[in-house]
Amino acid sequence: MNLKDCHNYSDFRKLAKKKLPSPIFHYIDGAADDEITYQRNTSAFDDVDLVPNVLRGVENVDLSTTIFGKKLDLPFYLAPTALQKLFHYDGERAVGKAAQKFNTMFGVSALATVSVEEIASLIDTPKMFQFYFHKDRGLNDAVMERVKAAKFDVMALTVDTITGGNRERDLRTGFTSPPKLTLSSLFSFATKPMWGINYLTRGKFELPHLQDHVGEGTSTATSVGNYFSTMLDQSMNWKDAENLCSKWGGHFALKGIMSVDDAKRAVDIGCTGIMVSNHGGRQLDGSRAPFDQLAEIVDAVGDKLDVICEGGIHRGTHMLKALSLGAKACSGGRLYLYALAAAGQAGVERAVNQYRLELERDMKLMGCNKISELNRNNLRFRRT
Amino acid sequence: MNLKDCHNFEDFRKLAKKKLPSPIFHYIDGGSDDETTLRRNTESFSDCDLVPNILASVGKPDLSTTLFGKKIEMPIFLSPAAMQRLYHHEGDLASARAAEKFGIFYSMSSVGNDTIEEVSEISKGPKLFQLYVHKDRSISDDLIDRSRNSGFDAMCLTVDTLVAGNREKDHRTGFTTPPKLTLQSLMSFAMRPQWVFNYLTTKKFELANIKNKTDKGTNIAQSVIDYINEQYDPAMSWKDAEYCVKKWNGPFALKGVMSVEDAKKAIDIGCTAIIISNHGGRQLDGSRSPFDQIQAIREAVGDKLEIILDGGVRRGTHVLKAIAAGATACSFGKMFLFSLAAGGQQGVEHLLQNMHDEINRNMVLMGCKNLKELNSSKLIYRK
Numbered sequence: 226m227n228l229k230d231c232h233n234y235s236d237f238r239k240l241a242k243k244k245l246p247s248p249i250f251h252y253i254d255g256a257a258d259d260e261i262t263y264q265r266n267t268s269a270f271d272d273v274d275l276v277p278n279v280l281r282g283v284e285n286v287d288l289s290t291t292i293f294g295k296k297l298d299l300p301f302y303l304a305p306t307a308l309q310k311l312f313h314y315d316g317e318r319a320v321g322k323a324a325q326k327f328n329t330m331f332g333v334s335a336l337a338t339v340s341v342e343e344i345a346s347l348i349d350t351p352k353m354f355q356f357y358f359h360k361d362r363g364l365n366d367a368v369m370e371r372v373k374a375a376k377f378d379v380m381a382l383t384v385d386t387i388t389g390g391n392r393e394r395d396l397r398t399g400f401t402s403p404p405k406l407t408l409s410s411l412f413s414f415a416t417k418p419m420w421g422i423n424y425l426t427r428g429k430f431e432l433p434h435l436q437d438h439v440g441e442g443t444s445t446a447t448s449v450g451n452y453f454s455t456m457l458d459q460s461m462n463w464k465d466a467e468n469l470c471s472k473w474g475g476h477f478a479l480k481g482i483m484s485v486d487d488a489k490r491a492v493d494i495g496c497t498g499i500m501v502s503n504h505g506g507r508q509l510d511g512s513r514a515p516f517d518q519l520a521e522i523v524d525a526v527g528d529k530l531d532v533i534c535e536g537g538i539h540r541g542t543h544m545l546k547a548l549s550l551g552a553k554a555c556s557g558g559r560l561y562l563y564a565l566a567a568a569g570q571a572g573v574e575r576a577v578n579q580y581r582l583e584l585e586r587d588m589k590l591m592g593c594n595k596i597s598e599l600n601r602n603n604l605r606f607r608r609t
Numbered sequence: 610m611n612l613k614d615c616h617n618f619e620d621f622r623k624l625a626k627k628k629l630p631s632p633i634f635h636y637i638d639g640g641s642d643d644e645t646t647l648r649r650n651t652e653s654f655s656d657c658d659l660v661p662n663i664l665a666s667v668g669k670p671d672l673s674t675t676l677f678g679k680k681i682e683m684p685i686f687l688s689p690a691a692m693q694r695l696y697h698h699e700g701d702l703a704s705a706r707a708a709e710k711f712g713i714f715y716s717m718s719s720v721g722n723d724t725i726e727e728v729s730e731i732s733k734g735p736k737l738f739q740l741y742v743h744k745d746r747s748i749s750d751d752l753i754d755r756s757r758n759s760g761f762d763a764m765c766l767t768v769d770t771l772v773a774g775n776r777e778k779d780h781r782t783g784f785t786t787p788p789k790l791t792l793q794s795l796m797s798f799a800m801r802p803q804w805v806f807n808y809l810t811t812k813k814f815e816l817a818n819i820k821n822k823t824d825k826g827t828n829i830a831q832s833v834i835d836y837i838n839e840q841y842d843p844a845m846s847w848k849d850a851e852y853c854v855k856k857w858n859g860p861f862a863l864k865g866v867m868s869v870e871d872a873k874k875a876i877d878i879g880c881t882a883i884i885i886s887n888h889g890g891r892q893l894d895g896s897r898s899p900f901d902q903i904q905a906i907r908e909a910v911g912d913k914l915e916i917i918l919d920g921g922v923r924r925g926t927h928v929l930k931a932i933a934a935g936a937t938a939c940s941f942g943k944m945f946l947f948s949l950a951a952g953g954q955q956g957v958e959h960l961l962q963n964m965h966d967e968i969n970r971n972m973v974l975m976g977c978k979n980l981k982e983l984n985s986s987k988l989i990y991r992k
Binding site (some may be wrong): 230232276278281286436539542586589591592605607 | 846
């Protein structure tokens with residue numbers, strides 16, 4: 226199996242599984258507890274059907290959308306995810322360049338393995354930085370200043386990782402970052418020699434946004450769950466978020482909003498967007514799926530800020546359903562991470578292009594020429 | 610396993626799988642993307658139950674109805690399906706003969722392997738022609754004229770195929786028409802020598818109705834997906850549809866209507882019928898199933914249109930439920946193509962006999978003397 230056999234999400238997943246040492250594959254692939262929320266994130270889309278309109282003359286489809294004041298050529302973007310060099314030695318460079326090629330937004334994680342300065346020098350398309358609120362306020366301020374200096378367009382504060390989710394697959398595989406060899410993981414690293422060679426020879430693994438401030442995540446092997454639990458400030462409250470928002474002074478989003486009340490408060494503190502997300506099912510298992518919760522939130526705040534649906538998206542039709550309900554855009558992590566692991570930048574480009582072609586085809590089949598024509602008349606929920 | 614072991618959809622499917630090279634089997638069997646709509650089309654019938662009335666002195670129920678101005682012996686017919694010679698060397702001729710025998714509509718696809726004239730030569734039964742609007746409009750005009758001259762009774766225009774669905778099984782099997790041998794598919798062709806022998810020794814494979822207009826799909830091995838994307842006009846509008854209705858000037862259906870709004874527009878442009886269909890789950894995955902949508906459409910259009918439910922029908926009880934929910938008749942593609950692959954004309958006849966017996970038996974069990982008595986009071990939707 227190679228890249229040209231990858232026609233969809235699950236093909237990329239299979240190829241990633243072949244290429245990655247198993248602790249790393251399962252770090253991407255796994256989620257919290259029994260992974261019920263993880264599964265629901267995708268199956269939620271099956272409870273509603275699309276109702277197309279015919280004979281609309283759909284030769285030219287425009288997939289562009291505007292979020293955070295930026296026009297993107299696609300109604301979805303690549304969500305910030307941590308530790309990308311673990312998945313492919315080019316890491317964030319590969320993902321950023323692929324995003325630029327399709328003129329969509331690229332999200333850079335606070336736990337990125339390539340610096341914001343380097344990303345800013347590589348791509349000039351819209352960029353989002355994902356911020357974790359650390360106990361160390363000096364670190365918080367320093368990161369904020371660097372991102373501002375690198376001229377990122379959007380700051381997104383993650384609010385659903387106040388403590389690490391219970392990712393049981395990581396407990397079993399012994400996933401740490403940087404990877405630490407245990408007896409049980411040794412075999413899986415040994416059977417993927419290419420990954421090992423690339424990892425060891427293609428530049429040092431580091432977390433450039435944090436390394437001056439903390440030992441965690443650089444030379445000391447730590448688990449991501451452990452990092453959340455020990456480094457992040459669990460006392461973070463709405464006041465802190467409001468301060469960050471005004472300190473940033475530009476487009477600011479809260480990532481991980483699930484309740485209508487919180488969505489309204491996000492408006493009150495000056496946010497211009499929210500990501501309806503449960504962190505890909507990796508935090509609170511049993512949490513509601515973003516798509517299940519989307520309509521309520523759009524009804525409450527959709528005219529006041531950009532609502533983004535994140536989680537469980539595998540298909541162009543999933544995006545059409547979220548956009549029809551009123552999301553301004555969709556995003557995802559696994560959406561492109563398997564492709565990154567499968568083949569670096571070429572993999573991400575192939576995946577993004579497939580979603581683009583799916584959207585274009587599905588828009589035609591729906592009888593829609595542009596994203597703004599999608600609305601709830603296109604949807605029927607099944608009898609429950 | 611042979612024809613007499615085929616008692617239902619799954620049996621015909623199994624036998625077809627044995628007889629066909631795998632790229633061809635999967636071309637029939639597959640849907641688009643994750644095939645959620647393909648599955649839902651059939652599953653949706655299970656969300657409601659039939660409620661029989663007893664002691665209704667039914668005797669022998671009357672299964673006949675009127676469709677496109679013709680009396681048909683039972684409320685089902687064969688959906689138009691492309692390239693039937695891939696499935697059995699007698700192709701459309703086999704299905705047309707079987708349909709005639711049971712007094713139901715046979716439908717011919719624009720991309721059939723036999724000509725309009727050949728079929729009208731061998732069948733006096735009711736016939737529907739299925740039209741695609743090609744970028745070259747003279748192709749569509751020519752098809753309408755020839756269908757009229759050959760005595761076809763009705764015309765339907767497919768409106769859900771502006772662009773080909775994402776049929777991933779075809780990517781994997783390398784399905785093209787005419788079949789091109791790849792290393793991957795060679796084995797599966799080699800293991801079905803009977804199919805290969807018949808395919809090579811009978812009439813040449815061609816898109817008979819349009820061969821004078823385009824060489825696409827005849828000489829050049831091309832996937833159906835490429836054919837659709839190159840030849841069909843994605844700019845097709847209501848004006849184009851109205852033009853076809855006027856030009857045909859007889860019973861006319863739009864095939865692939867799913868929204869209430871579009872069903873009403875179909876009345877406005879002069880259609881006499883619509884076919885509620887998502888192209889057997891082969892186009893927009895995530896699209897609503899015809900059975901989920903039929904009641905809303907029937908309520909909106911009243912008796913101004915005949916409504917055909919197309920998609921997911923595998924059982925006599927599915928037909929009964931569809932009619933109770935507002936359908937005039939049902940049509941099916943996959944099911945009859947499997948029977949065609951399984952046994953040619955004899956296979957299709959065997960299927961139609963099964964369906965006749967199921968519908969007849971179930972009408973008796975429901976306590977209904979005729980199709981009019983099957984109304985929404987006979988259905989209860991589960992909560």
